[in-house]
Amino acid sequence: MNIIKVRNLKKSFGDNVVFENLTFSVKKGSIFSIVGPSGSGKSTLGKIILGLEKYDSGEIYYKESLLEDLLKKNKKRFRREVQIILQNSSSSLNPRQKIKEILKEPFLIHKISFTDKSLVKLLEEVGLNSSFLNRYPREMSGGQRQRIAIARILTLRPELIILDEILRGLDLSLQGQLMNLILKIKKSYGFTIIMITHNKEIVDFLSDYILRLQNSVVSGKKQRIGTPPREDV
């Protein structure tokens, strides 16, 4: 079953055609990677799938429903099921909130009941202990903040997680640790991953499918080249 289906997608900013004729599917439970040079449209594509960016033409389906219908009729559920983690997660963590408050937020927003124990359990899922509850984001390393960003969305039991360059800026061993952690959690939670990354080794090793976006050198316009390594769309 496909969790995402994209058909003939076109996106431009004025004269800048970021991509067109973009067609691919993301299988439920898979790891789908989007790679390509800076400016090739990876983050834009991620935002479009999240329903946060408009597109010119084409269709996007989330679990067989047209994305634009879902955003009209069932936005809250969609917002809960599809999550993103960005490279600089410290920017999405409120610096004035302790980790405890940060972890409570999704429970409160989505009216999910919880106890202090739920918060400790979330920390444990991402390999941190309860001593972090009273810390502020600035008192943690970049890798630890990424773990908090992951813990926070686990509350929502997401079905699809978009990871936009979350490894960037971390040293190699931290990149490996973070990916191992995500794989471990993926096993128990069973979500699908769309991974945007520059780390070629990790992409080749983990991905079920790789979509390569390119900046065309011919006309100054961009074009898309999709390379299915293991299976066809």
Ligand SMILES: Nc1ncnc2c1ncn2[C@@H]1O[C@H](COP(=O)(O)OP(=O)(O)O)[C@@H](O)[C@H]1O
């Ligand atoms: N809000 C925006 N307004 C105008 N142009 C944008 C906007 N966001 C992205 N772009 C342009 O779209 C192209 C793709 O950007 P982006 O998706 O950020 O690429 P990537 O994530 O692959 O580095 C770039 O040419 C960028 O300048």
Ligand SMILES: [Mg+2]
């Ligand atoms: Mg980007």
